[in-house]
Amino acid sequence: MSAYRDRGEARRERPRLPPPESGAYPHLGPIAASFGVEHLGALRVVLDVGEHEETRRVQLDLHLDSGTVRGVDVHVDGGPFPDLELRREVAADREGKARAIASEPQLGDPEFDAKVYVDSDVDGAALRRAFDEDVRAAIVELVSAGVVVRMGPDGVRARLDAPHAADAREWSPRAMRPKLDALLAIGRTKAFAAGGSRRHRPGNGLVALASAALLPASGAMLFALDAWTPSYELPLLGALGGAFGGWLLRPAIERAVRGDAGSYRRYRILVALSLALGACAGIAIAVTVNGALDGARVELHGRVVAIDEHDAEEGKTSVEIELDDGERGRRDYDDRKSELAVGNPVVERWGRGRLGFRWRESSRATSGASAAAPKK
Numbered sequence: 001m002s003a004y005r006d007r008g009e010a011r012r013e014r015p016r017l018p019p020p021e022s023g024a025y026p027h028l029g030p031i032a033a034s035f036g037v038e039h040l041g042a043l044r045v046v047l048d049v050g051e052h053e054e055t056r057r058v059q060l061d062l063h064l065d066s067g068t069v070r071g072v073d074v075h076v077d078g079g080p081f082p083d084l085e086l087r088r089e090v091a092a093d094r095e096g097k098a099r100a101i102a103s104e105p106q107l108g109d110p111e112f113d114a115k116v117y118v119d120s121d122v123d124g125a126a127l128r129r130a131f132d133e134d135v136r137a138a139i140v141e142l143v144s145a146g147v148v149v150r151m152g153p154d155g156v157r158a159r160l161d162a163p164h165a166a167d168a169r170e171w172s173p174r175a176m177r178p179k180l181d182a183l184l185a186i187g188r189t190k191a192f193a194a195g196g197s198r199r200h201r202p203g204n205g206l207v208a209l210a211s212a213a214l215l216p217a218s219g220a221m222l223f224a225l226d227a228w229t230p231s232y233e234l235p236l237l238g239a240l241g242g243a244f245g246g247w248l249l250r251p252a253i254e255r256a257v258r259g260d261a262g263s264y265r266r267y268r269i270l271v272a273l274s275l276a277l278g279a280c281a282g283i284a285i286a287v288t289v290n291g292a293l294d295g296a297r298v299e300l301h302g303r304v305v306a307i308d309e310h311d312a313e314e315g316k317t318s319v320e321i322e323l324d325d326g327e328r329g330r331r332d333y334d335d336r337k338s339e340l341a342v343g344n345p346v347v348e349r350w351g352r353g354r355l356g357f358r359w360r361e362s363s364r365a366t367s368g369a370s371a372a373a374p375k376k
Contacts, residue, residue, distance in 0.1 A: 025062055027069055027162070031180075032060075034173035049184055056187050058180070063159060071161045074180065076187030078155040081130075082122050086139050086149040089117040096264025101254055104261045112136045116143050119261045121201070130192040138182035147179065149186065156187045203257030203266040210273040217280040224284045228291025234357040235283045242282020246274035291359045296352040300324065304344045304365055319365065321346045331363050340365055 023041035032039035035047050047058045057077040063070050096102035105124040106113050116139055118127065131139070142149055142158065150157045160179050225235065253270045257263045302323035308330065309318040317340050322328045333340060349361045 025069065027062055028060055028072070031072075031173045031176055034177060050188075056184055058184070058187075063162075069162050071159050072176065074156075074158050074160060074183055075154075076156040076183050078187035078189065079151070079191050080153040081151040081155075081189070081191065082193070083120060083153075084122065084149075084151040085119040086143060086151070087117050087119070088143045088146065089115060092264065092268070093117045096267070099254075099264075101258050101267050102261055102264040103259060107131065107136070109136055112140055115140050117261070119265075121260060126192060130189055135186055135189050138185040142179060142182050142186075145179065149183070151186070151189075156183055158183055201262060201266075202259045203253075203263065203270065206253075206256055207266055207269055207273070210270060210277060213277060214273065214280070217277050217284070220284040221280040221287075224287040224291070228287050228294075228351070228359045228361075230287055230290060230353065230357050230359040234286055234290055234353075234355065234359075238282040238284075238286030239279040240282070241286070242278035242280065243275045244278070245282070246276075246278025247271075249274050286355065287359075290353045290355040290357050291351060293354040294351040294359070297361065298350050298352065298358075300348045300350055302346040302348070304340060304342055304346060306342060307340060321363075321365070323348065331365070333363075333365055 023043060025043055026039075026041050028045045029039040029041070032045045032047070035049060037045060037047055039045055043062045043064075045060045047060070049056055049058050059075040059077075061073040061075075063073050093102070093104070097104060105118045105120060105122060105127055107118075107124055107128050112131075139149060147158050147160060158179075160176055250271055253267060253274065257266045257270065300323050302321050304319050305322045305328070306320040307317065308320055311317075315334055317333050318330060319333065319340060320328065320330055323346070331346075344365050346363065346365045348363045351359045351361055353359055
């Protein structure tokens with residue numbers, strides 16, 4: 001059992017490593033062996049790396065997707081640190097800063113500031129004091145390889161992609177040791193406080209509110225389409241009009257979210273949500289006004305031209321019909337398939353539409369003296 005220095009001069013004893021567990025995943029074996037740790041096929045490996053006060057506990061967990069190994073989740077004990085997300089800076093990040101929506105901490109290191117995007121409320125001066133040259137180089141190395149590094153109160157976390165090897169026994173530590181060493185270098189950063197932290201992240205409440213509103217808005221749209229089923233032109237126009245209204249909210253959204261490193265991401269999320277909400281609301285309003293305020297009805301006749309599908313469990317038959325005015329469409333009827341046949345007459349009741357777009361109130365296919373009840 002080794003002792004290490006933690007947070008100044010205080011010393012404590014590190015708990016013993018857990019005994020190795022057996023399993024059917026040998027993927028972490030070569031990596032564990034490179035650190036001198038036994039591995040028996042478990043999904044997790046726990047290591048103590050370093051000597052004395054430089055010792056860090058490292059936990060490696062295989063990341064599985066439907067039983068397939070996709071990578072390794074790494075946790076390096078350290079800190080405590082303020083919440084930080086360090087990732088590769090991309091064009092969208094630069095656009096957000098150029099438009100003065102996002103405000104990213106800058107360290108004054110040209111290479112670091114150009115390659116690394118720091119999503120945090122910590123100011124640049126605190127980061128300059130915390131990240132020495134070796135730590136900055138380690139961060140640049142990782143983010144340049146596409147790794148997202150997260151720092152927090154319990155240390156450093158990252159997900160490393162699995163090496164491209166068909167056989168788990170072919171996994172070589174050479175593929176992952178450089179990244180692990182870089183994460184260890186970051187984990188050895190001295191604990192620091194979040195100087196200049198802004199506790200309120202602008203726009204978070206709006207994202208939650210807009211996300212919650214999307215479900216009732218889509219429900220209202222589906223209800224309107226089911227109650228006053230219109231021709232396709234009206235929902236299309238309603239969606240375009242509503243989405244345009246949502247697009248006009250961009251300046252207000254920009255003002256509401258401006259202020260920190262994550263602002264541009266929230267801005268883009270809110271714009272997408274406003275477009276979706278606008279489209280749903282536009283369809284619901286247009287279809288409801290067109291159908292609910294319409295008092296005129298006409299009766300149209302036609303015939304069944306094809307039997308498409310029969311669902312025996314639900315007792316539903318899908319057919320294709322053609323009306324006397326030449327319009328064709330697909331209808332679902334609640335009835336047994338034997339009572340419907342090609343050539344059966346169809347009677348439909350349509351509204352003329354308050355906005356000028358006709359809508360279907362009911363549809364009925366008859367078979368001799370019997371009738372198939374409509375399912376809208």
